[in-house]
Amino acid sequence: MSNVDIEIFKRALQREKIARKQAEKILEDKSKELYLLTQELKKTNQKLEDLVGKKESTLQGVFDNLVDAYVLIDVSGNVLEMNHAAKKLFGYDITKEKLNVIKLVYKEDYQYAIQSFQQLVTKGSFSGYKSRVYTKNNGVRNVHINASLIKNKKGKPIGAQGIITDITEKLEQTRIFEEQKQQLSTIVDNSSLGIALTQSGKIVQTNKALQNLLEYPQEELLQKEIKDISLKNEYAVSENHMEKMNAGLIDNFSINKQYVKKNNSTFWAKTNVAAVRNPDGSIKYQVALIEDITEQLESEKQKEKLLEDLERTNQDLKDYAHIVSHDLKSPLRSIYALVNWIKEDYSSAFDKIGLNHLAMIEKTLEKMETLINDILSYSSVNNKEELQSSKIDLNTLVDDLKNIVLIPENTIVSTKKKLPVINGDSTRIQQLFQNLIGNAVIYMDKENGVVEIDYEDKKTHYQFSIKDNGIGIKKEYHEKIFKMFESVGDNENSSGIGLAIVKKIVTLYEGDIWLDSTPGIGTTFYFTLKK
Incomplete structure (x- = not known):
């Protein structure tokens, strides 16, 4: 290998090292970026999980606290879930016992229930279903149900859910209201008083009695106003009361006024008008009770x-x-x-x-x-104009009478206890006691005569008694002796008017007089005087 080749090889290795470092740097950066992204995703997922948890908790709270009952069933009618209101209504706890909706259907409503279920399957929902259901502890209840079908992603039915409202009390209240309405209608229709319902002076309803009084049929009266059946000069008086009622100053009033019949004749009537108000205080309508008082006047x-x-x-x-x-x-x-x-x-x-x-x-x-x-x-007793009221000490009055009335030595006149001080005309009260004491003395036939005066304090009256042991009075004379010229026996000292005067005086003071007597033993006169 030449030097040139070796140099080229070294440069190639150097370039490879640099490229590897660059690749490692890129990989390191991408790894770090991926790590940071992963951490961010984890945080985001946690937030989503928390949010979903909160939503689920909120929905569960709403579900549990629904006022109406909520029931979830499968396609076979088995109850899968119930909220608190449903458990309370039906009385079942599906965590402890199984429940199928067929068990709840009232037997006489079974066919109606099947028809509604078929509607649910074919249309996906139904509303306005009203029926009776059996409950575990609450007997038979009337319910209103709105239901909808639940399907999976493929559109296949997997269950149903429904909101059930207990309308038993509502139906009962409606029944009672209708019954009371019917009773009230019967009372109104059969009342001897004329009754009219008015709005802003216009007649909107009448009963048969008013139609008879005015001699108008119902359909004609409904085309009229109150002023059409009233005398013009008298309508102003009732209109003034109506203005006060509209202003909220009064809720009712009563007047005597004349009404005009269909034949233009008139009659007097006592009219009581009462306002029926809306919640805001405005008048919804007025009710007028009309009583014919022509004969009474x-x-x-x-x-x-x-x-x-x-x-x-x-x-x-x-x-x-x-x-x-x-x-x-x-x-x-x-x-x-x-x-x-x-x-x-x-x-x-x-x-x-x-x-x-x-x-x-x-x-x-x-x-x-x-x-x-x-x-x-006797003729002047009832003359109230001549009465002069003053305080009268009856103890002093009785003592004075002992000196005025001729009392034999063998007769004793006494009081059982201290008598009261009363208000009255001294002359009339003296006449009253003098005649009764004098009568007792006149008809005394015993060797030892006794006349005893007593009283009781009643709530509104004083009740007095004058008791003697004289000849007594037969039962058949107990009423007669209080009439003019009626007396017992033929005593020359009796005019036959004394007890008639006594009765008039007692009546003058809003009292009563009566007696208890046994012939041969004695008599007790009782009388009351208003305080």
Whole structure:
């Protein structure tokens, strides 16, 4: 080998070494680049895995917390997955027991279920399926189902999924609502009151009673407004109330107004109007209850006239009683004076029998004057204008009566306990107690007479009792004795008016009077006076 060849060989080796180093450098750089790329891919993959994990967790959370039940089945109907709502609805846990949807289908709805499943297979989905299902713990439930078919990449069905909503309560509420609506409709249709539903013054619904009152058929009334069936001068009053209602100032009002019938005649009616509002407070519609009060108003007018006539008649009777009593008293006094003159001037001319006859005349005159005075008292008892109310200590009043009423020595009048202080007209209250105590004394037939006064404090009244051990009163007289000129026996000191006056006074003070009596043993009069 020549030197030239050797030199060429050396240069070739040198070039090869340089090329190898360059190749190694390139390989090293590419390896480093590949390593860095691999590390970046690893980071990216980790991020993707984390993101997928989060998405899966989120979807699982959504799945588990769906309000409605979610069920996943295979093509044979075996349940593969259920969310919490589905487990709660159907009562099954597929991790512990197998479940096929056929087990849930209500037997009477089986054919409908098959038809819906065929629709699912042929069309890929169905919606609006409503049926009944069996549950493990909740009995039979009504459900609404939307379902769709699941296919693989080749388009072959591998299962189905469905969202199931329990509509049992909703259907029950709807049933109850419809039932109540029907009941309300029946009540409205059969009500004796006229009922109208209005919107912005226009009639939108009426019942039969209102149609009869106005003598319009339903279809004609629905073409009218409230102002069309109202008198113009009266519509303004109700319109003013309606403006307040629209402004939210009032929710209801009541007025008496006249309505115009189809034949243009009118009638008076009491009208109650109530607003039914939307959630925002605006008026949805108004409900008007219309009651014909024409006869009632006429009756009230007649009643007022009767009361006026009665008041006038009562006053005439009082005036007549005073006139008659005055005309009667005058000749009585004259007769009494003549008897006294005869006794004074001619007493020596009369024997014992004659003087006795004069004494009988005097007693008769006294009884006649007592009778006239009692009639005057009876006629004036109801005159409330003459009443002067004041505090009356009944203990003092009873003590005073012991000195006024002639009480025999063998009779004791007492109070069982301290009596109350009441408000009333002293003259009337004195008449009341005086007549009852006087009656007890007059009809006393026992050697040791006892008259006992007592009372009980009731909620709104005082209840008094006056008990004696006198002759007693038979049952058949218990009502009669409170009437004019009705008395027990023929006691010369009784006018037969005293108890009638007592009853009028008790009635004046919004009380009642009654008695308990046993003939031969005694009588207890009970009466109440309003506080």
